[in-house]
Amino acid sequence: DTEVTQTPKHLVMGMTNKKSLKCEQHMGHRAMYWYKQKAKKPPELMFVYSYEKLSINESVPSRFSPECPNSSLLNLHLHALQPEDSALYLCASSLGPGETQYFGPGTRLLVL
Amino acid sequence: DAKTTQPNSMESNEEEPVHLPCNHSTISGTDYIHWYRQLPSQGPEYVIHGLTSNVNNRMASLAIAEDRKSSTLILHRATLRDAAVYYCILRDVTGGSNYKLTFGKGTLLTVNP
Numbered sequence: 001d002t003e004v005t006q007t008p009k010h011l012v013m014g015m016t017n018k019k020s021l022k023c024e025q026h027m028g029h030r031a032m033y034w035y036k037q038k039a040k041k042p043p044e045l046m047f048v049y050s051y052e053k054l055s056i057n058e059s060v061p062s063r064f065s066p067e068c069p070n071s072s073l074l075n076l077h078l079h080a081l082q083p084e085d086s087a088l089y090l091c092a093s094s095l096g097p098g099e100t101q102y103f104g105p106g107t108r109l110l111v112l
Numbered sequence: 113d114a115k116t117t118q119p120n121s122m123e124s125n126e127e128e129p130v131h132l133p134c135n136h137s138t139i140s141g142t143d144y145i146h147w148y149r150q151l152p153s154q155g156p157e158y159v160i161h162g163l164t165s166n167v168n169n170r171m172a173s174l175a176i177a178e179d180r181k182s183s184t185l186i187l188h189r190a191t192l193r194d195a196a197v198y199y200c201i202l203r204d205v206t207g208g209s210n211y212k213l214t215f216g217k218g219t220l221l222t223v224n225p
Contacts, residue, residue, distance in 0.1 A: 103157065
């Protein structure tokens with residue numbers, strides 16, 4: 001298995017909803033990442049997990065809450081989002097920190 | 113992270129070579145040059161990386177200037193499937209920031225049939 005999977009592919013949520021994005025890889029990678037990409041802009045790093053511990057938080061608002069339950073799984077919990085949070089959320093993984101990153105197809109989120 | 117400069121867009125014809133330039137005049141000695149690309153409606157995809165010497169793989173070649181202030185990604189025979197945004201990224205692997213990929217604006221490559 002050489003891919004990063006993300007679910008759901010699309011998500012529409014209201015500003016009072018709570019939802020979660022899921023990312024999974026079975027390549028034995030020990031670093032996992034969340035990126036946010038607005039339309040026609042480059043991806044921007046949000047969080048990095050290394051060996052299941054949060055190692056980088058790029059000053060992301062607390063309405064985004066990451067979780068790494070095990071080395072294969074990465075979640076992003078969403079609560080009280082704003083319309084400007086609508087974006088493509090990309091997950092990536094790498095063998096270790098600093099190694100080549102492999103990206104999933106992303107979850108396209110729309111906040112109403 | 114050191115800054116890179118790429119043209120906003122480039123056009124190519126199918127089955128012709130494509131040379132995508134990247135300037136990185138403030139590159140440090142420990143910066144690797146990475147290229148990723150993002151096809152429409154997909155996540156970014158690793159293409160190639162190098163430090164000082166030219167590099168080849170099944171996808172592309174990377175030519176690095178002797179002074180390392182610029183590099184060129186070479187697609188030897190462009191296909192329609194190569195139409196994407198190509199990102200040139202510098203990564204310093206000596207410090208704590210080595211986890212990061214800091215994407216610039218990239219070059220939008222259009223391939224004409």
